[in-house]
Amino acid sequence: MSTETPAIEIHQLARKYGNTDAVNGLTLSVRAGQCYGFFGRNGAGKTTTIRCLLNLLKPTSGSVRVFGLDPARDEVAVKRRLAYVPDQVAFYPWMTVAQTLEYLASFRDRWNQQTQRELLDRFRLDPAKKVDGLSKGQKTQLALIGAICPEPDLLILDEPTSGLDPIVRREFIQTIIGAYQETAPGRRTVFVSTHLISEFEGLIDQFTIIENGRAALTLEADAAREKYKKIRARFAGEPPRIDVPGILNLRRVGRDLEIVANGASDEIIHRLNAHAPESVSTEALTLEDIFLVSLK
Amino acid sequence: MNPRIAKDIRLIALTWAITIALMIAASALPQIGKGWAVAIAIFGCLTLAASIFGGEFSHGTISQLLAQPIDRRRIWREKMTLVALGLASVILTVVAIEGTPWFGFVGIVAACAFCTLPFFTLVGRNTLSGIILSVPIPGIIFLIGALLALWLLRPSAGTVNEDRLQFWMNSYFYIVLPAYCAVVFYLGYRRFVNFEVAGREQPGVRLPGSVQARVERVASNLIPAKYRHVRALVAKELHLQHNTMILFLIFTALQLLGLICAKLAHVEDADLFFIVPLFMYVGIIPLVIGSSAIAEENNLGTRAWHLTLPCSVAFQWFTKLSVVLIAATVFGVAAPLFWVVIGRSIGLLGSDSFSPPLALFFCLVFCPPALLVTFIAFYASSFSRDTLRALLTAFAICAGIVFMVALGGGLFESSSLPQRISQYSAAGGAIRVLTTGWVLVGLPLSCFLFLLLRSSFKHFASLDRRRIWPNLLTVVLSPILLFFLLLTLAFLIR
Numbered sequence: 109m110s111t112e113t114p115a116i117e118i119h120q121l122a123r124k125y126g127n128t129d130a131v132n133g134l135t136l137s138v139r140a141g142q143c144y145g146f147f148g149r150n151g152a153g154k155t156t157t158i159r160c161l162l163n164l165l166k167p168t169s170g171s172v173r174v175f176g177l178d179p180a181r182d183e184v185a186v187k188r189r190l191a192y193v194p195d196q197v198a199f200y201p202w203m204t205v206a207q208t209l210e211y212l213a214s215f216r217d218r219w220n221q222q223t224q225r226e227l228l229d230r231f232r233l234d235p236a237k238k239v240d241g242l243s244k245g246q247k248t249q250l251a252l253i254g255a256i257c258p259e260p261d262l263l264i265l266d267e268p269t270s271g272l273d274p275i276v277r278r279e280f281i282q283t284i285i286g287a288y289q290e291t292a293p294g295r296r297t298v299f300v301s302t303h304l305i306s307e308f309e310g311l312i313d314q315f316t317i318i319e320n321g322r323a324a325l326t327l328e329a330d331a332a333r334e335k336y337k338k339i340r341a342r343f344a345g346e347p348p349r350i351d352v353p354g355i356l357n358l359r360r361v362g363r364d365l366e367i368v369a370n371g372a373s374d375e376i377i378h379r380l381n382a383h384a385p386e387s388v389s390t391e392a393l394t395l396e397d398i399f400l401v402s403l404k
Numbered sequence: 405m406n407p408r409i410a411k412d413i414r415l416i417a418l419t420w421a422i423t424i425a426l427m428i429a430a431s432a433l434p435q436i437g438k439g440w441a442v443a444i445a446i447f448g449c450l451t452l453a454a455s456i457f458g459g460e461f462s463h464g465t466i467s468q469l470l471a472q473p474i475d476r477r478r479i480w481r482e483k484m485t486l487v488a489l490g491l492a493s494v495i496l497t498v499v500a501i502e503g504t505p506w507f508g509f510v511g512i513v514a515a516c517a518f519c520t521l522p523f524f525t526l527v528g529r530n531t532l533s534g535i536i537l538s539v540p541i542p543g544i545i546f547l548i549g550a551l552l553a554l555w556l557l558r559p560s561a562g563t564v565n566e567d568r569l570q571f572w573m574n575s576y577f578y579i580v581l582p583a584y585c586a587v588v589f590y591l592g593y594r595r596f597v598n599f600e601v602a603g604r605e606q607p608g609v610r611l612p613g614s615v616q617a618r619v620e621r622v623a624s625n626l627i628p629a630k631y632r633h634v635r636a637l638v639a640k641e642l643h644l645q646h647n648t649m650i651l652f653l654i655f656t657a658l659q660l661l662g663l664i665c666a667k668l669a670h671v672e673d674a675d676l677f678f679i680v681p682l683f684m685y686v687g688i689i690p691l692v693i694g695s696s697a698i699a700e701e702n703n704l705g706t707r708a709w710h711l712t713l714p715c716s717v718a719f720q721w722f723t724k725l726s727v728v729l730i731a732a733t734v735f736g737v738a739a740p741l742f743w744v745v746i747g748r749s750i751g752l753l754g755s756d757s758f759s760p761p762l763a764l765f766f767c768l769v770f771c772p773p774a775l776l777v778t779f780i781a782f783y784a785s786s787f788s789r790d791t792l793r794a795l796l797t798a799f800a801i802c803a804g805i806v807f808m809v810a811l812g813g814g815l816f817e818s819s820s821l822p823q824r825i826s827q828y829s830a831a832g833g834a835i836r837v838l839t840t841g842w843v844l845v846g847l848p849l850s851c852f853l854f855l856l857l858r859s860s861f862k863h864f865a866s867l868d869r870r871r872i873w874p875n876l877l878t879v880v881l882s883p884i885l886l887f888f889l890l891l892t893l894a895f896l897i898r
Contacts, residue, residue: 215714
């Protein structure tokens with residue numbers, strides 16, 4: 109398989125539940141080595157898409173490929189290369205933490221014991237403790253350990269940080285996922301569906317915003333920050349009226365004018381300067397802001 | 405209507421509706437129908453009384469319910485009133501179908517269910533555990549009391565003072581059982597009023613870890629160490645069968661006590677002590693084994709991620725099926741056979757009870773239905789949200805099949821076919837008749853098994869819960885249609 113083969117390739121994916129379109133013509137491609145964000149409101153079709161990727165649901169139409177393979181036909185080959193952390197983590201209550209990891213390891217050819225020890229220490233999980241006695245956050249931590257130790261090429265995370273406290277959340281996202289990708293740069297891919305976009309801000313290379321089962325926006329994170337700008341201008345008197353294509357949001361607060369622009373920031377600044385503002389400043393939008401403005 | 409009460413009605417409505425519908429359907433069957441209706445009523449009473457709290461656990465709503473600004477005693481009253489109404493309607497249906505002879509027996513079962521099931525459901529934190537715990541305890545009390553009575557009566561020369569034995573029976577039914585029910589009802593009430601939500605997800609009632617570990621070790625040693633994923637899968641599947649193991653242990657205890665009682669009492673008719681628990685066990689255990697296989701994973705919430713492990717779904721399904729079949733053979737066939745052999749060897753089961761040779765009886769009459777019921781429950785388990793629903797669905801499918809077979813039998817009897825077959829057989833066509841019979845039964849049965857297994861795999865492999873009803877109808881009706889088609893063909897060819 110060439111290195112050009114995308115880690116995930118979804119083409120015109122559609123999935124219906126009765127008469128409801130959960131996913132309706134979604135197309136996206138995730139390059140190997142990327143950290144890919146998959147954002148959307150509740151019920152936008154994120155979990156359905158992930159389940160189609162994992163062959164837990166059959167697409168109504170369209171195609172899904174993981175490392176160029178069909179998850180339905182090359183089921184085991186696909187599953188060997190990925191690990192999945194679901195939104196609702198559950199384990200067998202009779203097992204201890206160590207037994208659960210041993211159970212998960214029994215299905216894998218590769219299992220990094222050192223990583224397991226390190227992560228257990230970092231999360232302060234007692235290997236002898238029964239899974240039944242773990243809190244929701246601790247179960248999520250255990251699921252994350254179980255997903256990272258086999259060193260998969262693709263990590264699929266569905267709302268991975270729900271239930272984690274802020275310290276662990278930050279540590280998990282920045283240290284663990286970062287370290288996981290850095291140990292094999294260009295090879296390890298992370299596909300993350302989340303609401304907590306700001307937490308993943310520095311990690312996301314590319315993202316798709318899904319709305320009503322379709323890709324509403326797909327962009328490289330850097331290109332998005334370049335494209336989406338917030339422009340603030342202060343005027344001596346009342347702010348002028350500006351009408352330029354590309355303005356997504358315009359707000360007047362006293363003498364201040366705040367504009368959220370999509371790719372036309374130079375033109376807007378040029379127009380603003382024509383009205384002799386006291387000051388003009390621009391800043392890149394965060395991914396969360398981009399998510400919010402694009403769904404408005 | 406108060407939405408809270410509407411919600412409570414919804415919790416027991418399915419069980420209630422299935423029970424009443426099956427009772428009415430069963431009563432229409434010739435000969436065995438009324439007995440079936442009573443059996444269904446008993447099963448329905450237990451499930452109905454357990455569902456009122458069990459439903460809250462299976463939906464994960466118990467903490468939400470208890471967090472509402474309403475007195476828990478009021479919730480208890482409302483729930484128990486609904487259960488009482490539901491049970492009363494079942495009793496009335498029994499009276500309408502059966503007349504008064506069964507009123508007392510079903511009434512006692514319903515009263516016991518009303519008083520004890522809420523407590524045991526709250527202890528077990530799910531419906532099935534509640535039923536499994538509540539059923540044998542009155543039986544064990546009865547048997548221990550009977551042992552005590554027998555020791556006091558000291559039967560000699562093979563006879564027991566019937567009056568004194570009757571005195572014990574009356575004491576049990578009029579004093580011990582009501583006292584037990586009253587105590588457990590109060591305990592249930594106290595438990596609900598002081599109920600603590602521990603945050604655990606359906607811990608249920610489990611066997612001690614050491615027992616499970618021992619069973620696991622025995623099973624694991626049978627599989628070469630290099631197949632460690634198979635070992636892990638088998639061990640996990642055995643754990644999922646914990647309800648089966650608990651039921652087996654309870655049955656063994658009951659059977660041992662029954663055996664001692666029957667032996668001490670020198671009973672001629674071993675029905676009450678020995679055969680009734682045996683028949684109850686052989687009826688329930690295949691349902692429990694099959695139902696636990698997949699639905700138990702849904703209970704635990706582990707099914708989705710387990711399917712994503714690097715092991716083919718087909719292999720996971722096959723491992724489940726294999727463990728289920730082995731469990732059905734060991735717990736559902738071998739264990740009852742063992743008790744029948746014991747019963748025979750000590751003279752409890754005379755030649756009247758089981759006249760054909762035992763091995764033949766088990767191979768031909770008992771084993772195939774037990775395995776078939778296991779397959780049906782396995783199929784129901786593949787699309788059910790929890791084990792209890794799987795068990796109920798499997799029970800309903802089995803009852804439906806019995807109903808249709810009995811109906812078919814009635815039609816067969818009333819037609820001229822038996823006469824024609826005997827004429828044909830007399831004319832030297834016996835082998836052809838036999839062959840036709842095998843084809844008539846074998847083909848639809850094979851078709852049924854194929855559809856059951858194929859559909860269970862399809863449901864297991866996908867989280868898609870659509871098209872369950874059409875699939876259910878296809879699985880059940882296709883073999884029946886095939887049977888009638890073959891029957892028509894047989895007629896036409898002749």
